[in-house]
Amino acid sequence: MSFLKGSLTFQRFRVAGPKPRLFDEAHLERLAQNAVGRQEVASADGVETGWAAGAHIWDTDFTQLKNVYTDHLLFDFCVRSERLPGDRLKAYYETELKALSKDNPSGFASARQKREAKESARDRLTQEARDGRYRKWKLSPCLWDAVTNCAFLGSTSATDAARFMALWEQTFPANLTQTEALAGSLAPVTAASLACALHPKAEHEHLSPFVPGVTPEDHPAWCPTEGVPQFLGNEFLLWLWYFAECEGDTITSPDGSRITFVFQGGIKLECPRGTTGNDTMNSDQAIRLPETKAAVRAGKLPRKAALTVVRNSEQFSFIIQAETLALSSVKLPQADAEGEQRARELDRLQQVRDLAEIVDQMFAAFMARRMTSYWSQETKEIGAWLKGTSARWMAA
Template sequence: MPFLRGSLGFERFSVTGFDADAFGDEHIEILAQHAAGKFQTANTENVHVGFLGGEHLFDQDFSLEKNVINNALHCSVRIDTNKIPAAIRAAWMQMELAGMAKDSEDGTVTKAQRKEAKEAVEQRCEVEAESGKYRKMQYFPFLWDFDQELLYFGGSVGNASGLCMDLLESSFGVELRHIGAGTVAQNWAVDADRYAEVDDLLPISFVSQFVQGSHTWANEHSQAPDFLGNEFLMWLWWYLENESDTIKLADESEVTVMLNKTLALECPNAESGKESITAECPTKLPEALQAIRSGKLPRKTGMTMISDGRQFDLTLQAERFAISGAKIHLDDDEEFTDEDRIDAIRLLSQSTDMLFHVFCDLRSGKQWKGIEKKISKWIAVAEPQGQKAAA
């Protein structure tokens, strides 16, 4: 099962409205009733969505023993599309019209014949669709953590995730809400009694000659301050370079962090383009510093994080707070069960959030102006590691 082996990639959704004390047989029955290949949605584009047992693309077997592990429900959603490609439809239409033109005395096609050709193509599409020739299947794993009221979705947010969320909501009577950086910040603000302060925050520029407004990549349908994710990565970069690689969290525990492998930056005003850097330590390279001096902000970075003695390698997307390519390191002689794996996923999720909470506390506090000045000064005068050594 995808969440139980290999590298991890997920976006998160909060789950509300689930009226049960635990996952039980009735929920397994819901999965079976809406299994992929059995349940069909009334969709004009012939899209069918259903659950899978999680083992493979055709797994329709569900049970408490198999699918409920450590108080978390693990299975998949399969999306079947059965749509004739537009290019093929157009070709069939041209073939129909060409045949009619050939049979006519003047080589032209009447309006009535065009309508007849269109009906013939539609009929052919129905026949071809029923054959399954153009069927496409995609499946996406998910892990529904009952204790945290959280759903980990093994895919990116888009049309596919929308279909999957619709199926989960209608089947289980719940409401799902995507959790991005802004949502994490707002949830922290409610608990910390800082909601007004966070609600008043606006995007900032760390480079004095650039005036910062709304980011061009911002979700216009969301009021959540997702821009804090980009500023968080900038603060984290500065902190690791100038303060320490160890950060104390609110619960007095510590995490050790190193940025590595990959770094993606982009101009929030769509003026100076994008920069993608792949290297062992991308933040040390001159092109990385040049990118932030030109006003670009980090949108994605690779990192190694050690929390509670467990090491994770992962890539974090700033605004969506999505994790990809995450690896859980094990000791050579360590026995790691499925229950342990789910606990490790919880630790990864919670540690990443709590690291972000440290930034939220600073960003919404009185000390932020001083920190912002330090970051701006560092950007202006910092030299790449190689140039420092040469000097």
């Protein structure tokens, strides 16, 4: 369960329904009932999913001591897949076909022989797969925070997210086999969902014209769905960049806390029209490079960036994905070497919660400005800053 050590990666989900008062044996039993290998959930591509208890891929011993940390429930999401190697299948097919057609007067294999060779090759490969030699396992740590009623998945993959939500739906909500609901369904925490939760009218917003004549009038190519303004995450990162260069490095968030931030690491930019591709700048001071500003001036928008933030003397570093607000390469504040291990682990889980709150508060500060009548003027100022003619930028 890597939420307790090392660098982190995660995306978040809101859990519908009331917050759990505490995590007890009922939650652990549900996890055990849907543990990997016990109640398989197989998709059409042969992928099976299940929960694991955290020690290793076959650990299904869920206990209070190992998996419950006061108001946190920790466990693993396991994906098991069988992928038959195509090159070996082709080799078996060609070998079988050659043996079947060697006596043909025409020198060519018949349709029947091709069909038999294909069936024989697949049967042979399936027989080999029974010992698990082609089986692949993937473990992603999970965290359910009772205070915020959010679930964390230690992966930024959209495919993993869909499978995680499907298994959660089978495990905790009420269904045909379990009448008591321990939780509701999951909803991903993204730039669009957070924006609409803060300001319901955000679903009707369109992409801001930072570069008139270049920026699309409605939404970027990677956000094709109407009413789902994921592009607000791209605007958020661009606004942070503008804010850092023209207004300062500290934001006062809606909850009154002061968050200091700096772009420290690479940044990925992409053309919103899908015509000129993307650029990834991997310098420690990527936003200072002339080519980075030139790419944005040409209409490209940030899709991923490395940030370091400080709140209440605690420093966090991470890479944020604009549309999903998923975080990777997360480095938490250095833990106190003294004290009991359990206490240090609880402090670390609190830091994960704090980091999620910091990201939400920074985004809320952006949305508070984005949804005002002043935003059209600020859009022009951002455009002037990109051209190097902003009075604020030249003063800074």
